[in-house]
Amino acid sequence: MPDSEVPTIPPPAGLPALDVNSATHYQNVVAAIQEKLCRQPDRFMPFETYMDLALYAPGLGYYVAGSQKFPNPDTPGDFTTAPELTPVYGHALAQQIAQVLQLSGSNHILEFGAGSGALASSIIAALRDMGIEPQYTIIEVSAELRERQGERLNGLEADVQWRDNLPRHFEGCVVANEVLDAMPVSVFRWNENGQLMEKGVTMGTPFSWAERPASTELTETVRSRMTPLPGYTSEINLRAEAWVDSLGQWLQKGAAIIVDYGFPRHEYYHPQRAQGTLMCHFRHHTHAEPLVYTGLQDITAHVDFTAIADAAIKARLDVLGYTSQARFLINSGFVEQLAQATKTDAVDQARLMASAQTLLSEAEMGELFKVMVLGRDIDPPLIGFERGDRRHRL
Numbered sequence: 001m002p003d004s005e006v007p008t009i010p011p012p013a014g015l016p017a018l019d020v021n022s023a024t025h026y027q028n029v030v031a032a033i034q035e036k037l038c039r040q041p042d043r044f045m046p047f048e049t050y051m052d053l054a055l056y057a058p059g060l061g062y063y064v065a066g067s068q069k070f071p072n073p074d075t076p077g078d079f080t081t082a083p084e085l086t087p088v089y090g091h092a093l094a095q096q097i098a099q100v101l102q103l104s105g106s107n108h109i110l111e112f113g114a115g116s117g118a119l120a121s122s123i124i125a126a127l128r129d130m131g132i133e134p135q136y137t138i139i140e141v142s143a144e145l146r147e148r149q150g151e152r153l154n155g156l157e158a159d160v161q162w163r164d165n166l167p168r169h170f171e172g173c174v175v176a177n178e179v180l181d182a183m184p185v186s187v188f189r190w191n192e193n194g195q196l197m198e199k200g201v202t203m204g205t206p207f208s209w210a211e212r213p214a215s216t217e218l219t220e221t222v223r224s225r226m227t228p229l230p231g232y233t234s235e236i237n238l239r240a241e242a243w244v245d246s247l248g249q250w251l252q253k254g255a256a257i258i259v260d261y262g263f264p265r266h267e268y269y270h271p272q273r274a275q276g277t278l279m280c281h282f283r284h285h286t287h288a289e290p291l292v293y294t295g296l297q298d299i300t301a302h303v304d305f306t307a308i309a310d311a312a313i314k315a316r317l318d319v320l321g322y323t324s325q326a327r328f329l330i331n332s333g334f335v336e337q338l339a340q341a342t343k344t345d346a347v348d349q350a351r352l353m354a355s356a357q358t359l360l361s362e363a364e365m366g367e368l369f370k371v372m373v374l375g376r377d378i379d380p381p382l383i384g385f386e387r388g389d390r391r392h393r394l
Ligand SMILES: C[S@@+](CC[C@H](N)C(=O)[O-])C[C@H]1O[C@@H](n2cnc3c(N)ncnc32)[C@H](O)[C@@H]1O
Pocket: 063, 081, 082, 083, 084, 112, 113, 114, 115, 116, 119, 139, 140, 141, 142, 145, 176, 177, 178, 179, 182, 183
């Protein structure tokens, strides 16, 4: 489309304006979702379907099309995850991975949603320092990210492979860093009559919120997790639970390390968290409106770790540990790894310390982010949970 034919998209409040390429892409995503919306009964699309399309529609969704999500030397991207801050994060995680590999008698690592490849790169380097040469497999939904991971990891001359489908059997260590929060969620609201409404999307400018009575199944599931509170809106991530269920089918021996922002259920569905936990990221602007800049912004929801633990138990997996990111990293030798990474250049050293502060601080990622390890046929204790294990709070 010639530039002159791309209408200007007025930026939503507080967000930067779009360049021509982004505006064109945005219009394509909106047109594709609107076309699907028009075919839905009552022109109502459940939010879960909308989020799935906005993030993963082939060739269009945020994670599968070409926008620059992660920072690189040319652009700051949309958000910064822990592995992007410093390789020391991966070095500490590698201490826990090494123990899992040793207990499972395997050198296989399976990472879901590997982003820019930063975590894989730092894990492989740290394991090599421990004399372990891992076989590293990545399941990545984004062709663009897969390419970027390839560029980054090929130089390591390590055994790295990509696969599209889940394994039938797996022994070793699974890693999912900020993956469950990117899975599409259902959004609900208790109305004034104590009825559960499912929230979704209808035609607007270009989309607006709508709601309809939730199915009996969704109502019963939500009711089993929280007391109805009139006006209360929140989310439920049934896909993350299905992911744990499938893990229970193919994880033969080993453990899955899950890192994400979230809480136990009593905090997740706390009466004061009445607007839910949806969060969107666009060029380092964080806000709570997923219906704008569709396909151009990340959409996430916090993780209900009680639901993940319950799904694990149902799938006959063991919940081997649950704690804050700060506690897990410290238990896994983060401080010692940090000392080894000391820089001679004062500016580099200041950057390293700032990253460490972000990862550990209660006010930043240290407390909001949690680590949970699910396993099978692995004998605890795991080093990451030697102190401050919070399974009793789930
Ligand atoms: C916020 S990014 C995190 C990337 C990386 N792990 C990091 O921490 O930098 C979320 C990633 O999860 C991936 N993802 C979401 N659902 C997935 C699934 N079912 N299987 C594999 N990857 C998935 C997305 O494609 C995306 O790459």
